[in-house]
Amino acid sequence: MKKLLFTSLLLVSSTEAFAKDITVTLEVPSMDCATCPITVEKALERVKGVKEVDVTFENKLAVVIFDDEVTSPDALTKATENAGFPSRIKS
Template identity: 55%
Template sequence: MKNTLIALCLIGVSLSAEAETHTVTLDLPTMNCAMCPITVKKALDKVEGVSQSEVHYDDKRAVVIFDDDLTSVDALVEATTNAGFPSTTIE
């Protein structure tokens, strides 16, 4: 029984270790007021897998940390676009 529990714990650790977090910077050229970043942040934070987002009005960019097993850059771009702020990735 003890060996079974240890094996299950090891499997759980190995599965969670496979997921990677990534960071992407999005260009949001259509943000034109102080309220825009709030709308963009809410849209990004609703995407499953996003662990953190920071939206900056001054440089019209968003930095997003996300789990690549749960979402993708395309989904993040789609979320901002659906909120009214089309975005593109910045390398």
């Protein structure tokens, strides 16, 4: 029983050590009205692995926190493009 518990704890600990949250900022220049960020936010939230999204109309940016083991910046830009708002990673 102790061996099983130790193995389980070790497995959980090692999995958490590799997965990390990444923050990326996307430029979404085609947002042209105050309701556009809602569409962009919903599209990003639907991507599996996304943990937090903050979209602002004023500076046309989307800040996304995601699990890098589950998704990627390419998947995020594809999601906004599919919603009608092409984006690119802010350099």
